[in-house]
Amino acid sequence: MSEQENGLLEESTWPEFKLSDMLLSDTVKAFHASIDNEWDSLQRSACQTAAGRALWKHVIHDPVADVLAGEKYLRSLHEKMRKDRLSNAREISGVILAVRTLWFDSKIEAALNSFNGEETQVVLLGAGMDARAYRLSCLKESKVFEVDFPKLLQMKSALLQVAMGSADEYQQLTMMAKSLTRVAADIRDDDWLEKLQKSGFVPGRNTVWVLEGILYYLSHHQAIQVLKTIATTCNLTHTVLLADFMNKSSTTLSQSTFHFYSDWPDHLLPSLGFSDVKLSQIGDPDAHFGLMHDPLNLFNRLRKLPRSVQTNPDDGTPCCRLYLVRASGSPNHIGGQ
Numbered sequence: 001m002s003e004q005e006n007g008l009l010e011e012s013t014w015p016e017f018k019l020s021d022m023l024l025s026d027t028v029k030a031f032h033a034s035i036d037n038e039w040d041s042l043q044r045s046a047c048q049t050a051a052g053r054a055l056w057k058h059v060i061h062d063p064v065a066d067v068l069a070g071e072k073y074l075r076s077l078h079e080k081m082r083k084d085r086l087s088n089a090r091e092i093s094g095v096i097l098a099v100r101t102l103w104f105d106s107k108i109e110a111a112l113n114s115f116n117g118e119e120t121q122v123v124l125l126g127a128g129m130d131a132r133a134y135r136l137s138c139l140k141e142s143k144v145f146e147v148d149f150p151k152l153l154q155m156k157s158a159l160l161q162v163a164m165g166s167a168d169e170y171q172q173l174t175m176m177a178k179s180l181t182r183v184a185a186d187i188r189d190d191d192w193l194e195k196l197q198k199s200g201f202v203p204g205r206n207t208v209w210v211l212e213g214i215l216y217y218l219s220h221h222q223a224i225q226v227l228k229t230i231a232t233t234c235n236l237t238h239t240v241l242l243a244d245f246m247n248k249s250s251t252t253l254s255q256s257t258f259h260f261y262s263d264w265p266d267h268l269l270p271s272l273g274f275s276d277v278k279l280s281q282i283g284d285p286d287a288h289f290g291l292m293h294d295p296l297n298l299f300n301r302l303r304k305l306p307r308s309v310q311t312n313p314d315d316g317t318p319c320c321r322l323y324l325v326r327a328s329g330s331p332n333h334i335g336g337q
Contacts, residue, residue: 017055017078022166023071031159032070041257042217043152046128049213051077052097059289060101061135063173067163068129068156090297096322099282102289103324104212104242109138111208111240111326120206121145122177123196125187125226126214129156132177139177142208145201147192150184157182187214188222193229204236211243216251216258223260224272231273234329241274241327249310249318263307265325274327287324 022028035047051073054065066074080093112120120142124130127146133139146153163170183199185192197203209230215223233239245265251258262268266279283292283299292299302319305312312319 017074019071019074020066020169022067022163022170023074025162027162028067028159029071031155031162032072035070035155036072038151043149045213045217046148046152047073048077049097050129050131052094053101055081056094056098056101059098059291062131064131064134064160064163064170065129067159067170068131090294091299095291096282096299099287099289099291100212100244100322100324103280103287104210105132105136106286107242107324107326108132108136108208108210111242112138112142114240115206115238117141118206119143120208121201122208122210123147123201124210124212125192126211126217127182128152128213130212131160133180134160134173134176137176141178143179143181143200144177145181145183145196145199147183147185147187147196149186153182153184187226188218190225203233206238207233208240208242211241213244215243216246216260218260220260227269227272231329234273234275235331238330239328241269241325241329243325243327245323245325247307247310247319247321247323250320250322252318253320262323265323269325269327274329276329277325277327280324282322282324 032047035044047069050062050065050069053060053062054069054074055077057065077094084092108122112122121144122139122142123145124132125147127148130146133144133146160173164173181199183192183196183201185195211226215226218226227241227243230239230241243265245262246258246260247263248261251261266277269277280287281299281303282288283297283303294300301314302312302321305319307321309319311317
């Protein structure tokens with residue numbers, strides 16, 4: 001088995017860490033300084049996600065991830081990755097984010113293909129620094145809506161404008177989606193769907209809802225309300241939900257940050273009105289992308305244990321799992337009935 005199949009590329013194969021001139025420009029550095037000074041941990045997690053996509057560029061093509069991440073988060077993650085490679089770690093920092101990103105990319109494309117060319121909306125809830133509207137060609141016939149905090153969307157737009165106006169590789173950046181609408185709303189509030197509709201979202205039109213890396217930051221009540229709100233659209237049209245869920249043990253990684261969890265999202269979602277729920281774990285056939293072949297990898301070892309097990313019997317550590325879930329619904333098939 002090669003190093004690359006394990007996601008543990010040889011030192012010479014990993015892309016060289018080099019900051020672009022754009023990242024080192026006074027304008028971009030000033031933008032990211034304000035992010036560090038003014039944003040809370042939830043908002044800053046958007047930059048951490050972008051850093052992961054930028055530094056795993058050998059498997060993820062995201063041409064603006066580095067600009068959206070900023071120097072601080074790029075350097076921090078790169079140092080963790082460097083230490084992991086030097087210590088021959090079985091899991092390189094950021095690999096779980098890389099797999100998660102690729103899983104969502106593939107499921108978005110599959111969902112859009114299932115609509116057989118019909119007009120489709122794609123809604124990214126808690127979009128953060130997501131640049132899918134600029135990098136996924138499968139969105140060319142879809143209207144994309146990004147929902148997030150007002151100041152985050154404003155900063156993201158400003159960073160993209162600076163990048164696209166530069167004289168280097170970023171000026172080639174073009175919109176892949178049919179259209180992109182940014183909707184300033186907090187999904188923890190009750191009025192986010194109303195704001196989405198006022199921005200052009202049509203509840204009766206085929207929709208793919210993307211909740212990547214967001215649900216576990218919400219309280220239990222908030223997360224359930226978001227899922228219930230999306231489930232109501234299943235009564236109107238063909239709906240696909242793509243989301244990731246932490247199990248209870250995973251919230252112990254940071255009890256001040258992670259709140260909502262579900263050990264059995266494939267049971268929860270049908271109770272809310274979704275049907276045809278399919279669950280994957282990191283390392284499953286549709287969730288490894290050539291990065292998880294090592295049988296002794298943490299995620300592969302977890303997959304061998306029953307999902308009900310919260311503590312690893314081998315070493316007493318919490319069984320921290322991330323579930324990648326696709327669910328759907330339509331007026332003719334609600335709640336699995």
